[in-house]
Each structure stands twice: as C-alpha cells, then as structure tokens.
Amino acid sequence: MAFYLLIPNLLTVAMFASLYLSIGFLAAAVLFAGIAPVVTLRLALLLIMTNVVGFCALLRLEILQRKQFALLHEERNQNRHLLKEIAHRKSLEAQLRMVAERDALTGLNSRSHFMKRAEALLQRSRLEKVPFSLFMIDVDHFKSINDTWGHTHGDWVLTKIAEVCAQSLRPTDVIGRFGGEEFVVALPDTSPKDAQTIAERLKKKVAELPLQEGMNELCLSVTIGIALANSEEDGLESLITRADQTLYVGKRNGRNRVEMSRDSC
Numbered sequence: 001m002a003f004y005l006l007i008p009n010l011l012t013v014a015m016f017a018s019l020y021l022s023i024g025f026l027a028a029a030v031l032f033a034g035i036a037p038v039v040t041l042r043l044a045l046l047l048i049m050t051n052v053v054g055f056c057a058l059l060r061l062e063i064l065q066r067k068q069f070a071l072l073h074e075e076r077n078q079n080r081h082l083l084k085e086i087a088h089r090k091s092l093e094a095q096l097r098m099v100a101e102r103d104a105l106t107g108l109n110s111r112s113h114f115m116k117r118a119e120a121l122l123q124r125s126r127l128e129k130v131p132f133s134l135f136m137i138d139v140d141h142f143k144s145i146n147d148t149w150g151h152t153h154g155d156w157v158l159t160k161i162a163e164v165c166a167q168s169l170r171p172t173d174v175i176g177r178f179g180g181e182e183f184v185v186a187l188p189d190t191s192p193k194d195a196q197t198i199a200e201r202l203k204k205k206v207a208e209l210p211l212q213e214g215m216n217e218l219c220l221s222v223t224i225g226i227a228l229a230n231s232e233e234d235g236l237e238s239l240i241t242r243a244d245q246t247l248y249v250g251k252r253n254g255r256n257r258v259e260m261s262r263d264s265c
Contacts, residue, residue, distance in 0.1 A: 014054075014058060015051070015055055018051050018054065019051060022047040022048075022050075022051060025043075025047070026040065026043060026044055026047065029043065101113040103176070103177040105155055105158060105159060105177075106158055106159055106162035106177050107162065108162050108165075108166065108175055108176050108177045108183070109174065109175065109176035109177070110176060110177065111176060111177065111178055111179060111184075113176065114174060114175070114176025114177075114178075114184060114186070115176075115236065117174045117176075117186070118134075118174055118176075118184075118186035118236055119236050121174060121186050121188045122186070122188075122229060122235075122236050122239070124188065125188050125189065125229065126229075128189075130188065130189040131189065131190055131191045131192075131228060131229070132186070132187070132188055132189075132190070132228070132229040132239075133186075133187040133190040133191075133192065133194075133195035133226060133227070133228050133229075134184065134185065134186055134187065134226070134227050134228075134229075134239050134240065134243045135183075135184065135185035135187070135195070135199060135202075135224050135225070135226055135243065136178070136182065136183075136184055136224070136225040136227075136240070136243040136244050136246070136247040137161075137165065137182065137183040137184070137185065137202075137222050137223075137224050137247075138181060138182050138183075138222060138223050138224075138225075138247055138251065139157065139158065139161060139181040139182075139220075139221075139222055140220075140221045140222060140223055140251075140255040140256055141255075142154065142157070142180070142181035145157055145218065148218075149214070149215055149218075153212060153215060156212060157220065158177075158181060160209055161183070161206055161209070161220075161222065162175075162177070162183065164202070164205045164206055164209060165183060165185070165202060165206075167205075168198070168201055168202045168205055169185065169187075169198070169202075170187075172188055172189070173185060173186065173187050173188070173190075174186045184240065184243075191228075192226070192228050192260060195226050195228070195260075196226065196258060196260060199224045199226055199258040200258055202222075202224065203221070203222055203224060203256070203257075203258055206220060206221065206222045207219075207220060207221055207256075221255060221256035222256070223247060223250040223251050223255045223256060223257055223258075223259070224247065224250070224257075224258045224259070225243045225244060225245070225246030225247030225248070225249070225250055225259050225261070226243060226246060226258065226259065226260045226261060227239050227240075227242040227243035227246060227261040228261065242261050243261065245261075246259045246260065246261040247259065
C-alpha cells in the first residue's frame, strides 16, 4: 500500500513494481524460509488483496486528479474567455466614447463634448478670476465650395481647416465642430488682445493652406467672431450666442476678418 502511495502518478509502474516485489517475497519465503503451502497460499491471497486495494485506490486517485485537471483547465479557459470578453467590452466602450466625444469627419470634439469641456473651463476661469474668450469660426462661401467642387472637396476643406485650428491653438484651449462649416473654440486665461492675436494668426494660416489640384481658383478664408466672458452670470450659452452674433457681423462686413464683440473690447 505504501508503495502505491509513494508513486501516485505512475499507476502502471507502481503495479508492476508491487507485483514484482510481491512475487519475489513469496518466492524467497518458500525457498529460504520453508513455509508450508497453506501459509504460502495465505500470504499470496493477502498480497493479491493488498495489490488490488492499492491499485483501486491509486486508480481512483488518478481519476480524481484527471477530473481536477479537467476542471482546472476548463476554469482557465473560462478565465481566458472572460478576459477576452472584458477586453472586447472595454474596446467597444472606448469606441463608443470616441464616437460620442469626437466628430467623425474632423476628429475634433463633438458639439456636446465641447460644451461639457468648455463649461468646466469657464467655471475654473471664474474661480481663478482670469479672462475667458470664445471663438466662433465660419468657413467663408462654403456652400459654393460644395456646389462647385463637390462634397468630397468640401469635406477635405473642413478637415484641413480643423487641422490648422488645432495646430494653431494652445494645449489648454478646446476646439469643437459646432455644426456644418462652423467651429467653436474656448480659450481660458485669454484677454481680448491675446484672443485677437490668436484669431488673426489662425485666419492667416487658413489662407495659406495649399489647395488640392483643380481648386486653384478658390480663395480659402474664415471669419471669426470673438466674445469675452464679462460677468459671473455670463453663461456658456450666452457667450456662444454673442460670439455667433459677432461672427455674422463680420460676415456682413465682408468676411475673411476677425470681429470682436463690442462688450468684449
């Protein structure tokens, strides 16, 4: 029995080794001890019973070990599957978040995500008592671009202008696509003078954009309306409204210009 238990994972080896020793023991007992046949038979039956019990015990142990290994293997597979499922869900969540937060065409902040981020910046500016400026940017004559060169070229124009705007702004500024050919920019800690400088630089870079082949006749330009938060009661919506109104003043005055809201001067 001890021999079977000492080699728990090798049933065949343990069985043959135990039988070999049992037969050797009987042969030695008969040859050297001169035991009677009846005693020999009894010893043989006892050794056979011991081997059968040991074999059955070890066989059961191996069966239990196989079941345990199978369950462990199944658990590992389920854990791997669960980890893959978790990773897949996280990937889907990231994609959904990206869809919700980013404009599909330009890669800028979507309107709703911009509003959330800009509102947080406006609240912080009020707490820190620093100026807060906001741009409304409109691509001049965008409808005629679509009508003349097609929507594919129009989308390309929006994408390039979005890239120029993102590159021209500071890391602390937030830009989003407000809708159609309009963009909106929140500029924390920015005085009217600094806002005017940034807007003029942005307008110049848009005018210097290299155009696609076949669009040489296009004079690409933007009109920018600037509004400054003047009081604690001046919310983000009212600030956007003032910047939008200022933008349309600039469009009526000839486009391709930066217009400052009168109450921001």
